[in-house]
Amino acid sequence: MDLPVPTSTAEATPPARGEDALTALTTLVQDDLEACNRLIVERMQSPVVLIPRLAAHIVAAGGKRLRPLLTLAAARMAGYRGDRHVALAACVEFIHTATLLHDDVVDESALRRGQASANALFGNKPSVLVGDFLFARAFQIMVADGSLEVLRILSEASATIAEGEVLQLVIQNDTSSTEAQYLEVIEGKTAALFAAATEVGAVVAGRPTAEQAALRAYGHNLGVAFQLVDDALDYSAEQERLGKTVGDDFREGKITLPVLLAFARGDDAEREFWRRTVEDREQSEADLGTAIALMQKHRAFADTVARARDYGAAALHALSAFPDSAEKLALADIVEFCISRAR
Amino acid sequence: MDLPVPTSTAEATPPARGEDALTALTTLVQDDLEACNRLIVERMQSPVVLIPRLAAHIVAAGGKRLRPLLTLAAARMAGYRGDRHVALAACVEFIHTATLLHDDVVDESALRRGQASANALFGNKPSVLVGDFLFARAFQIMVADGSLEVLRILSEASATIAEGEVLQLVIQNDTSSTEAQYLEVIEGKTAALFAAATEVGAVVAGRPTAEQAALRAYGHNLGVAFQLVDDALDYSAEQERLGKTVGDDFREGKITLPVLLAFARGDDAEREFWRRTVEDREQSEADLGTAIALMQKHRAFADTVARARDYGAAALHALSAFPDSAEKLALADIVEFCISRAR
Numbered sequence: 001m002d003l004p005v006p007t008s009t010a011e012a013t014p015p016a017r018g019e020d021a022l023t024a025l026t027t028l029v030q031d032d033l034e035a036c037n038r039l040i041v042e043r044m045q046s047p048v049v050l051i052p053r054l055a056a057h058i059v060a061a062g063g064k065r066l067r068p069l070l071t072l073a074a075a076r077m078a079g080y081r082g083d084r085h086v087a088l089a090a091c092v093e094f095i096h097t098a099t100l101l102h103d104d105v106v107d108e109s110a111l112r113r114g115q116a117s118a119n120a121l122f123g124n125k126p127s128v129l130v131g132d133f134l135f136a137r138a139f140q141i142m143v144a145d146g147s148l149e150v151l152r153i154l155s156e157a158s159a160t161i162a163e164g165e166v167l168q169l170v171i172q173n174d175t176s177s178t179e180a181q182y183l184e185v186i187e188g189k190t191a192a193l194f195a196a197a198t199e200v201g202a203v204v205a206g207r208p209t210a211e212q213a214a215l216r217a218y219g220h221n222l223g224v225a226f227q228l229v230d231d232a233l234d235y236s237a238e239q240e241r242l243g244k245t246v247g248d249d250f251r252e253g254k255i256t257l258p259v260l261l262a263f264a265r266g267d268d269a270e271r272e273f274w275r276r277t278v279e280d281r282e283q284s285e286a287d288l289g290t291a292i293a294l295m296q297k298h299r300a301f302a303d304t305v306a307r308a309r310d311y312g313a314a315a316l317h318a319l320s321a322f323p324d325s326a327e328k329l330a331l332a333d334i335v336e337f338c339i340s341r342a343r
Numbered sequence: 344m345d346l347p348v349p350t351s352t353a354e355a356t357p358p359a360r361g362e363d364a365l366t367a368l369t370t371l372v373q374d375d376l377e378a379c380n381r382l383i384v385e386r387m388q389s390p391v392v393l394i395p396r397l398a399a400h401i402v403a404a405g406g407k408r409l410r411p412l413l414t415l416a417a418a419r420m421a422g423y424r425g426d427r428h429v430a431l432a433a434c435v436e437f438i439h440t441a442t443l444l445h446d447d448v449v450d451e452s453a454l455r456r457g458q459a460s461a462n463a464l465f466g467n468k469p470s471v472l473v474g475d476f477l478f479a480r481a482f483q484i485m486v487a488d489g490s491l492e493v494l495r496i497l498s499e500a501s502a503t504i505a506e507g508e509v510l511q512l513v514i515q516n517d518t519s520s521t522e523a524q525y526l527e528v529i530e531g532k533t534a535a536l537f538a539a540a541t542e543v544g545a546v547v548a549g550r551p552t553a554e555q556a557a558l559r560a561y562g563h564n565l566g567v568a569f570q571l572v573d574d575a576l577d578y579s580a581e582q583e584r585l586g587k588t589v590g591d592d593f594r595e596g597k598i599t600l601p602v603l604l605a606f607a608r609g610d611d612a613e614r615e616f617w618r619r620t621v622e623d624r625e626q627s628e629a630d631l632g633t634a635i636a637l638m639q640k641h642r643a644f645a646d647t648v649a650r651a652r653d654y655g656a657a658a659l660h661a662l663s664a665f666p667d668s669a670e671k672l673a674l675a676d677i678v679e680f681c682i683s684r685a686r
Binding site for chain 1: 449498510
């Protein structure tokens with residue numbers, strides 16, 4: 001996909017681009033992240049050995065830990081100097097992992113991060129149940145932390161994630177779905193946890209409501225941008241480098257912005273193509289190529305990423321509530337990281 | 344199945360037997376239960392209409408509300424006069440419903456309470472996700488209630504339920520499983536929520552630790568008794584009156600106490616039968632009848648129910664920590680209700 005060169009986020013130092021931004025953020029909170037990883041491994045244990053075995057497959061399988069990194073950096077940016085944020089970052093990752101396990105069952109995915117998915121390897125049944133376990137365990141960790149405010153934020157996020165996922169099922173295979181419905185889906189399934197992950201950083205630091213709201217806005221907009229780019233990437237060869245298959249969304253008939261834009265901008269024959277392939281799921285080998293060509297013709301990828309840039313700008317704006325710091329710079333660069341994955 | 348006539352639970356008034364005990368308990372806390380049912384319907388709403396539609400199918404489909412009834416009666420017996428127990432009873436039912444939705448997906452069940460199961464009617468995908476939603480919603484309600492102690496009890500119960508369910512999968516189709524493993528399964532998948540349901544009654548009433556532990560012990564032992572009888576009922580014609588199919592456990596190769604007893608007491612030829620049918624799941628039409636005959640021959644049903652009676656006695660004993668009251672009498676009679684379902 002052809003994207004403009006990312007513009008600077010207007011810091012004094014040139015922003016770290018792409019993977020470098022993730023590396024920079026990881027390095028900045030390295031000790032916290034290592035403590036978080038230790039806690040994750042410790043708290044996914046159970047006398048029922050299949051649980052840690054299955055959990056290890058997905059938890060330890062080289063995810064980038066983006067959401068817990070956000071919690072850790074947000075707490076530090078908000079001036080927090082204790083270690084409660086480590087446990088809360090682990091909760092965020094447990095909830096994320098639980099949703100991944102359930103998603104892969106729901107999507108019947110065979111691959112996750114370039115490896116066999118847990119459901120492909122262990123079966124759907126333990127994947128559903130270990131997801132439930134990790135979800136419950138996240139709440140146990142929050143209870144031990146003792147903040148009702150954190151519990152409120154993450155239980156609400158969990159309900160919103162499920163609502164987004166169900167709505168995604170409802171509009172699946174329906175080309176008459178609206179952009180508003182699509183946005184509701186990704187705000188639920190992705191942005192809700194990003195927003196909660198960063199908001200708890202302000203909560204644990206005991207910052208006032210305005211800063212809490214600012215960090216929530218940062219996470220929310222970053223999450224929407226992240227998912228928009230993810231949905232564009234699904235049609236990009238870049239996808240294969242990330243260990244995913246190109247065209248999974250297309251084959252499932254998932255309604256994402258690239259599809260909605262190409263459908264809206266297409267002529268009658270093109271709309272017939274989308275109805276046959278996405279709605280009726282009658283697809284031949286050549287159809288994915290045709291879909292990608294139609295999306296390119298109608299600038300569907302470029303406009304999806306442009307939309308992501310708008311949300312990215314809103315995320316950056318939310319950070320302006322905080323004084324300059326290494327964490328703020330790293331969180332700003334992560335916006336570009338999320339968007340420039342699309343190259 | 345042939346069972347001795349239930350013995351009296353030694354109250355001055357003769358105990359209500361069977362269904363009567365459930366009716367009596369329901370009548371005793373009727374206002375609370377109606378408030379709880381209203382809250383359940385109110386809090387399962389979502390702008391994503393498939394969620395309340397699917398939830399209504401299972402929540403409103405005539406369950407006996409045994410677990411929330413236990414919370415309501417336990418709180419009243421412990422002297423509680425407010426209305427927080429209504430919300431907590433709704434949480435207990437939401438968690439129970441979430442596990443039912445996921446169980447039916449895991450067991451590939453087509454029937455639940457004599458009707459098409461949610462997964463059969465709506466598909467596995469929304470069943471998994473609506474389960475997640477109800478689980479998250481339960482935690483939102485607990486957070487609004489504001490007791491970290493209640494959150495601790497119900498998050499721990501939720502993790503334990505998942506552990507029990509996973510262990511059940513692990514020992515499934517394995518005739519070398521032990522009684523200890525089987526007990527661990529039912530203590531997890533069933534007794535943990537019964538124990539939590541009654542314990543929160545004492546917590547909301549602000550009772551001392553000893554009474555909290557007594558109500559927990561009551562619920563735990565009642566839950567084990569309930570599941571033992573359930574596992575015997577799965578092989579009984581009585582099952583059909585309850586809207587379930589006879590022999591589901593057998594067809595799935597579930598390891599329950601009747602199977603373990605018949606296997607342990609069987610000769611080589613019988614053990615070969617159990618290995619073929621339960622372990623290898625090679626079953627013909629006649630095999631269920633043979634299984635039931637072998638269980639009867641070895642008194643597997645009678646001894647399973649006798650075991651349930653022992654747990655029932657422990658549940659009754661736990662109630663002795665409380666002064667006599669209408670609620671205490673009703674909770675005592677519920678023990679007999681849970682056991683005498685097996686007739």
